[in-house]
Amino acid sequence: MPLLDEHGRAVADAWVRVADDAPLPEGPAILTAARLRAEDLSGRNAPLGIALDPATAPEAVADLLPRLSLVTIALPKAKDGRAFTQARALREHAGFRGEIRATGHVLPDQWRMLRRCGVTTVEVPEGADLAQWRRSFDVVDIAFQPAQDSGSALGLRRQRLRVA
Amino acid sequence: MNALVEPLAPPAPAYPPHARTYRYDEVDREFLQERIAEFSGQIERRLRGELTEDEFKPLRLMNGLYLQLHAYMYRIAIPYGILNATQLRQLAMIARRWDRGFGHFTTRQNIQFNWTKLEDVPAIMRALAAVDMHGIQTSGNCIRNTTTDEYAGAAPDEAADPRVYAEIIRQWSTLHPEFTWLPRKFKIAITGAPHDRVALQAHDVGVVVRKNAAGETGFEVWAGGGLGRTPVLATKLRDWVPEEDFLAYLEAVLRVYNALGNRDNIYKARIKILVRDLGPDFLARVEAEFARMPRQRYRLDPEIVAQIAAHFAPPPFPRLADDPPAYRDALARDAAFAAWARQSVRPHRQPGHASVTISLKPIGGIPGDCSAEQMEAVAALAERHAFGEIRVTHVQNLVLPHVRQDELFAVWEGLRAVGLATPNIGLVSDIIACPGMDYCALATARSIPVAQMISERFADLDRQLDIGECFINISGCINACGHHHIGHIGILGVDKRGAESYQITLGGSATNDAAIGELVGPGFPYDQVTDAVETILRTYVARRAAGERFVDTYRRIGPAPFKEALYAAAG
Numbered sequence: 034m035p036l037l038d039e040h041g042r043a044v045a046d047a048w049v050r051v052a053d054d055a056p057l058p059e060g061p062a063i064l065t066a067a068r069l070r071a072e073d074l075s076g077r078n079a080p081l082g083i084a085l086d087p088a089t090a091p092e093a094v095a096d097l098l099p100r101l102s103l104v105t106i107a108l109p110k111a112k113d114g115r116a117f118t119q120a121r122a123l124r125e126h127a128g129f130r131g132e133i134r135a136t137g138h139v140l141p142d143q144w145r146m147l148r149r150c151g152v153t154t155v156e157v158p159e160g161a162d163l164a165q166w167r168r169s170f171d172v173v174d175i176a177f178q179p180a181q182d183s184g185s186a187l188g189l190r191r192q193r194l195r196v197a
Numbered sequence: 198m199n200a201l202v203e204p205l206a207p208p209a210p211a212y213p214p215h216a217r218t219y220r221y222d223e224v225d226r227e228f229l230q231e232r233i234a235e236f237s238g239q240i241e242r243r244l245r246g247e248l249t250e251d252e253f254k255p256l257r258l259m260n261g262l263y264l265q266l267h268a269y270m271y272r273i274a275i276p277y278g279i280l281n282a283t284q285l286r287q288l289a290m291i292a293r294r295w296d297r298g299f300g301h302f303t304t305r306q307n308i309q310f311n312w313t314k315l316e317d318v319p320a321i322m323r324a325l326a327a328v329d330m331h332g333i334q335t336s337g338n339c340i341r342n343t344t345t346d347e348y349a350g351a352a353p354d355e356a357a358d359p360r361v362y363a364e365i366i367r368q369w370s371t372l373h374p375e376f377t378w379l380p381r382k383f384k385i386a387i388t389g390a391p392h393d394r395v396a397l398q399a400h401d402v403g404v405v406v407r408k409n410a411a412g413e414t415g416f417e418v419w420a421g422g423g424l425g426r427t428p429v430l431a432t433k434l435r436d437w438v439p440e441e442d443f444l445a446y447l448e449a450v451l452r453v454y455n456a457l458g459n460r461d462n463i464y465k466a467r468i469k470i471l472v473r474d475l476g477p478d479f480l481a482r483v484e485a486e487f488a489r490m491p492r493q494r495y496r497l498d499p500e501i502v503a504q505i506a507a508h509f510a511p512p513p514f515p516r517l518a519d520d521p522p523a524y525r526d527a528l529a530r531d532a533a534f535a536a537w538a539r540q541s542v543r544p545h546r547q548p549g550h551a552s553v554t555i556s557l558k559p560i561g562g563i564p565g566d567c568s569a570e571q572m573e574a575v576a577a578l579a580e581r582h583a584f585g586e587i588r589v590t591h592v593q594n595l596v597l598p599h600v601r602q603d604e605l606f607a608v609w610e611g612l613r614a615v616g617l618a619t620p621n622i623g624l625v626s627d628i629i630a631c632p633g634m635d636y637c638a639l640a641t642a643r644s645i646p647v648a649q650m651i652s653e654r655f656a657d658l659d660r661q662l663d664i665g666e667c668f669i670n671i672s673g674c675i676n677a678c679g680h681h682h683i684g685h686i687g688i689l690g691v692d693k694r695g696a697e698s699y700q701i702t703l704g705g706s707a708t709n710d711a712a713i714g715e716l717v718g719p720g721f722p723y724d725q726v727t728d729a730v731e732t733i734l735r736t737y738v739a740r741r742a743a744g745e746r747f748v749d750t751y752r753r754i755g756p757a758p759f760k761e762a763l764y765a766a767a768g
């Protein structure tokens with residue numbers, strides 16, 4: 034599945050999702066919370082990630098985050114917007130600095146808002162028109178409220194968004 | 198085929214100089230153009246098949262476009278119900294050019310056009326943008342248009358100006374990155390007066406702007422009200438949120454809702470269900486979120502409040518005295534004017550002035566409908582007599598907020614000339630009704646014709662005055678867009694084995710004594726609803742004590758006498 038980075042570029046995906054009963058691969062691996070807690074991974078050098086389901090609050094995995102380089106969040110349906118709050122909480126409350134990846138049924142029209150909530154990358158459907166994803170990001174570049182992409186207090190100072 | 202040339206957007210609309218609408222600058226206008234480009238692109242992607250109807254639907258809804266029974270319905274935002282004359286004239290132009298010559302004002306203080314063609318939408322959007330208007334967030338599972346007191350800035354009892362904070366909410370909630378894909382729609386009402394004219398407790402969030410003894414501004418915050426299938430009155434969360442934390446506290450409420458609101462069942466997805474189910478834990482979660490969020494980031498800067506407040510500074514009122522001879526003489530001379538003034542003219546904080554409520558409920562008419570000619574007439578009257586400003590009320594009427602008392606007679610004559618001087622504000626024919634089965638794809642029964650029948654039955658003004666204040670609210674389905682639960686008399690049309698049946702609730706209220714009406718008994722068929730209302734009102738007149746309104750009598754004597762009068766003969 035193509036992956037877009039925060040600049041709207043298609044990038045290679047080095048991460049592998051690993052089922053609980055599957056052997057660990059050598060490279061970056063996305064595991065469940067249960068496995069991250071159960072298994073001794075202290076000797077491992079390759080990066081670890083977690084797949085957060087929409088019903089799990091980021092606080093529930095706060096203890097794991099310092100060891101993780103990636104958190105995936107999911108939109109089971111495009112209109113299920115829990116991931117927006119999860120992403121914001123990961124950045125704002127948990128102070129997570131790694132990659133946050135949006136997965137599932139994401140529309141190009143949602144990407145700008147996901148980015149503003151702190152999401153870094155998005156999985157797009159196979160064969161998606163990547164130019165459309167860029168256009169959808171750029172078409173509205175004025176924002177009225179503070180978010181994760183604005184470093185300081187803005188409170189209603191309108192700002193222009195730019196693809197970094 | 199349309200030979201007309203689309204009107205060119207002027208660089209800046211020539212607004213009435215003193216109308217207190219929020220004035221767009223070039224950034225606001227650029228934003229609207231971007232949004233038009235975005236939605237036009239989405240329409241093209243839908244037409245090319247790149248978006249499924251399921252994917253397109255929330256995008257079009259968030260731009261105000263519904264698919265109804267006969268056509269698309271386009272709902273246009275009137276932020277907190279305030280328009281200037283230039284904008285109202287443009288709405289008249291849109292009604293005439295792209296609809297059937299009229300528009301329909303809603304309980305959300307918006308306007309909707311019921312006969313919109315999809316291919317006309319981009320042109321309508323540009324015509325709206327030419328006067329700084331749009332349909333953004335008038336539908337969909339996002340934060341909708343904030344409603345406020347139609348007498349804001351004019352009412353003598355106002356403690357603080359709600360328009361300033363309604364505009365702040367508007368900006369904050371516009372394309373909010375986190376709260377645009379909520380479990381369900383989200384409606385905020387805000388008032389600055391102790392007398393609730395906004396149905397505060399029927400909203401997802403209700404806000405009362407207050408001043409403390411030190412003169413500081415703060416907010417009383419309520420949450421979890423809503424009508425629909427499960428009517429619930431809101432719960433008070435806080436007596437006081439300091440001004441600088443206003444947006445932070447709203448964020449905290451929305452965060453809890455977005456994370457935990459039900460997403461499996463559309464009928465359990467409103468915040469009212471979450472507030473009810475979590476009980477005190479809802480408030481605890483909001484407070485915990487509020488306590489830990491980096492409040493500096495969300496701090497409402499007093500400088501910004503002051504900048505926005507400047508848009509709503511009082512117009513340049515002349516210094517006048519109350520009850521000028523011209524007004525007194527006209528009242529004494531003309532009984533029809535006096536009858537209208539008694540219902541439509543309200544006190545104003547500025548001596549020598551008044552607020553005028555314009556009834557959009559002519560006897561036998563469609564509640565909330567307004568023709569293009571009427572819109573233009575109101576715009577002209579507003580310019581001549583009311584600083585160019587017009588308000589839309591949540592009971593589907595209009596208001597001229599600031600009129601000189603010595604010009605009230607001229608205003609009345611102007612209104613009468615276009616059929617807008619019905620003297621029935623607050624009376625039984627001032628009915629709220631949803632569009633019902635005549636327009637709406639969700640409706641299970643007709644609503645407008647029921648309102649028309651009741652209005653005609655009680656057409657006699659003396660009889661209406663004798664009955665006194667009584668609010669009849671009619672919904673054509675369980676979604677309760679006609680606010681039937683909070684009408685003194687609520688009428689809900691449902692489908693009962695293929696026939697329309699109308700259930701009647703009594704004792705509801707939308708103001709400080711907010712209450713959900715109680716079901717009086719089995720429903721009535723379409724052709725017997727008016728008789729049932731008549732029976733209810735006859736019972737009230739027979740049983741009332743001196744000075745009692747309908748709802749007072751109902752509360753004193755309870756439902757039994759009404760049930761007996763309605764059902765005894767049948768039983």
